Amino acid sequence: MFFNEEFETLPREAIEALQLKRLKSMVARVQQNVPFYKESLAKAGVNADSIKSLADLARLPFTYKQDMRDSYPYRLFAVPMEDIVRIHASSGTTGKPTVVGYTQKDIDTWSELMARSFVAAGVHKGDIIHNSYGYGLFTGGLGAHYGAERLGASVIPMSGGNTKKQIMIMQDFGSTVLTCTPSYSLYMAEAAKEEGIDFRDLKLKVGIFGAEPWSEAMRLDIEEKLNLSAVDIYGLSEIMGPGVAIECCEAKKGLHVWEDHFIPEIINPETGEVLPEGQKGELVITTITKEGIPLIRYRTRDITSITYEPCICGRTHARIARMSGRSDDMLIIRGVNVFPSQIEAILMGVEGVEPHYVLIVDRKDNLDTLEVQVEVGENIFSDEIKHLQAISTKIEKQIKEMLGVTCRVRLVEPKSITRSEGKAKRVIDNRNKA
Template sequence: MIYDDELETLPKEALEALQLKRLQSMVERVYNLVPFYRRKFDEVGVKPEDIKTLNDLKKLPFTTKQDLRDNYPFGLFTIPLEQVVRVHASSGTTGKPTVVGYSKRDIEVWSNLMARSFAAAGVERGDVIQNAYGYGLFTGGLGAHYGGEKLGATVIPISGGNTKKQIMIMKDFSSTVLTATPSYTLYLAETIRDMGIERNELKLRIGILGAEPWSEEMRKMIEEKLGIDAIDIYGLSEIMGPGVAIECKEAKHGLHIWEDAFIPEIIDPETGEVLPDGEEGELVITTIMKEAMPLVRYRTKDITRIIKEPCICGRTHRRIERIKGRSDDMLIIRGVNIFPSQIEALLMETEGVEPHYQLIVDRVNNLDTLEVKVEVSEKLFSDEIKHLQKLKERIEKDIKDLYGITVKVTLTEPKSLQRFEGKAKRVIDKRKI
């Protein structure tokens, strides 16, 4: 179902004309109202009137997460605080949190984009959405909540955690849609099995999963375990929250980024050079509908590419490929670059292992090492030692053959690794401890 037929299927020329008009208006506002942006623009010698085409966007400076921290808490707002109706913030695990403000209009825009996203995923009026994203300062819970209500669905604001109660509610309230992280969804599937609940006792048909990178292989595993369509959704607090981009149920290949609200670019993360559509690099997003806190060329650090080919669903907004990982999450092991999602993809295809793993990076005698801890199935764990040894050696060989790095694989007993109710913490880097 297309939620907003006119905007979602705009011809390319009309969409670009709308983007340019909104970009010019936004650039003028931040230059006149935000001292930080006025200074940044002046440093590179750019004035709002210099933005005559969409191609001129690359003349503007980047904004980074550090810029948000430097202007903590309200230094990037373009409206007085009394007109800000809501504030969200990141967890701030690496310093002060990044703060984002919303006007009443911003909340309406966000709700519409989330409703649009839900519809693209196949959610309909009358569906029952079990919202297991976290509420509070995190944007996930309330973003999904308002979007579900806007669409006309019933929203259960259960938030994350309390897993057995989640499943009781899911069964008793006939939940048809689950919004959660992929890792928590796997944990729910595991607990459903342990509780002896049969799949036909649940009405669940769609999972809208995000907030962490996940592989195509993990999608297949979730779909098999829960019998649902698992749809990838993308967003980040600094830009808006969830609903910046989403897969459509028709293709499930690439996430439509809503280009009437955001202008995406892909850059070389080292040089900052803009790359052509189709090339992989760091995603940069410019907000063109945010009122309280617009961002110019925000560096997300997320690695992806823009898919320029038209989508079978009929939407004209371009797609971004599934996020491979963050540029600062990439592991460099003895000169080889690898993302955790690449290890995950290989593990998920290996028979006999469970979808729960941990990567431990260390430095021994000035050399980087990588240990891959992964749970094995109940059946295999009770098998002969020689079978476990063969599995361990095969995974080590597969990683070496595919990615060119030597790792140590440790097979652990079922349910021995930590489960996560929010974003999974897969990597322990002892080099930084």
């Protein structure tokens, strides 16, 4: 049930006492060893000695992704390079990547937290973990790999791509756990169906999916098509990689954040104000045990809420809600805020529509336009035009009623939307192209 019961079930008072102690120690280290933090803390008028309670966290400055890019590659590191045993970098598509370094202790901590995460998801020592997260500079593959080995499970380091071979390996090797992005798992299901393979004939029982927002409706679709229990995992390279938080298999109601290593906050993304428990806002994380590149109040841009209510699984760590999107992925269409995951949830509730879609945003006559392209199943695509038009109209009406956005829905033929073996590209915004 637990990988490390002592720390996973600490009383709230003990968690907060540990957090305060580790926070003060971390602030003292970065103030001494990282010029960026020495300057930003001085500007804020805060040092380790002035932190008397966790409430003082709000006095500390934020750290932004741009700060990491400006410090490229190593200027945010808090230890000499001779102590860094691993370097990863974000998969950013624009500009310089964000670079993170790990000491051996950081790697050990990461392995421990991923092992905790696997057990929380319902994985055991005897499992065979088919790891389809990408290996390399991306943290997903190696993060899951080390956690699996720490747990003592068997791990198959598949990485992404070569989907037919992936399915063959899962069949032949008796894989019981699948790790990948949720969109890639559905691509696997589609590819298996083309090969005449039924996932019910495989031994998979648990899928651990992350690296992109996904809806509850998509979870149900994945569970049906892959015949497994689908669990949401959260992490980001700047903070550690996968394993910062995960759902427990008992409840699947929020992701437990490992609070003995991270302090989560929810803030108003516009004002920076800390929001109370239960309110939705931007997730901010402070690392309190990292040696290589500790971060103070890192702005993740991920939108969620937090609860400290006890969980039926017995873990006492705070839970964050499933990510509804990123503040920088949020679309503003004629003044209305829309997240791709909100549209996905509507699409997944329409019979005959497949979980493959793309949102195309444009500007015509100085007005924003939104086109939703979504695939339909083989049996639907061959229907009369009148039936297809009825489906399009139904989706347009639901999006208007639920989100307040007028859009055009275009049903496209099966397999016409590009598949991804990593993070799915859901939005094409043409408004800034001129």
